Amino acid sequence: MFDITMPLWELFVRATIIYLALIFLVRVIPKRKAGHISPNDMLTLIILGGMGTDAIMGGSSSVIEALLMVGLIIGWGYVFDAIEARSPLLQRVLRDRQTTLIDRGRFIRQNMRRELVTEEELMAVLRKEGVDDVSRVRSACLEADGEISVIIEDKPEER
Incomplete structure (x- = not known):
C-alpha cells in the first residue's frame, strides 16, 4: 500500500508527458466554455480529480505514488504559471487573448x-x-476569461 512500485524517473516522465499533452488539449477548449478559470488551473483540477478518484478506489499501485504524482502535478502547475508570468513568448502561446466581436457597430462574424x-x-x-442598437457599440470583446466586455460610443453632447 505504501511501497513505490515503479522507478521515480518513470513516475516523473509519465506525469510530465500526461501534463504536457493535457496542456495542449486544454488550449483547444473555447474561452466561453472555460469560464473564469485559467487553462493551467483547469488542467490541474482535472488531473488531480482523476488521480484522487484512482487513489481512493485503489487503482493506484500505492498511496505514496499517488501522493508523489499529486505533488508533481501541482509543482508543474506552479512552474508553468511562474514561467508564463515572466515570458512574453510563452504568454502568447499559452494564454488566450481577447477576441473582437463587434467593431464600430458591426458584428465580426468570422x-x-x-x-x-x-x-x-x-x-x-x-x-x-x-444597449438596444449595435450601432452604439464602439467595441465588444470576448475576454480571455470568457466574459464579453462592451465599450459604448460616446453620445455627442446636445446643445
Missing part, C-alpha cells in the same frame, strides 16, 4: 463563429449593458 458566440447571445449581453 470571430463570432470561431468563438461559438451567436448574435442572440451577444445582443443579450448588450441589453444587459443598456
Whole structure:
C-alpha cells in the first residue's frame, strides 16, 4: 500500500508527458466554455480529480505514488504559471487573448463563429449593458476569461 512500485524517473516522465499533452488539449477548449478559470488551473483540477478518484478506489499501485504524482502535478502547475508570468513568448502561446466581436457597430462574424458566440447571445449581453442598437457599440470583446466586455460610443453632447 505504501511501497513505490515503479522507478521515480518513470513516475516523473509519465506525469510530465500526461501534463504536457493535457496542456495542449486544454488550449483547444473555447474561452466561453472555460469560464473564469485559467487553462493551467483547469488542467490541474482535472488531473488531480482523476488521480484522487484512482487513489481512493485503489487503482493506484500505492498511496505514496499517488501522493508523489499529486505533488508533481501541482509543482508543474506552479512552474508553468511562474514561467508564463515572466515570458512574453510563452504568454502568447499559452494564454488566450481577447477576441473582437463587434467593431464600430458591426458584428465580426468570422470571430463570432470561431468563438461559438451567436448574435442572440451577444445582443443579450448588450441589453444587459443598456444597449438596444449595435450601432452604439464602439467595441465588444470576448475576454480571455470568457466574459464579453462592451465599450459604448460616446453620445455627442446636445446643445
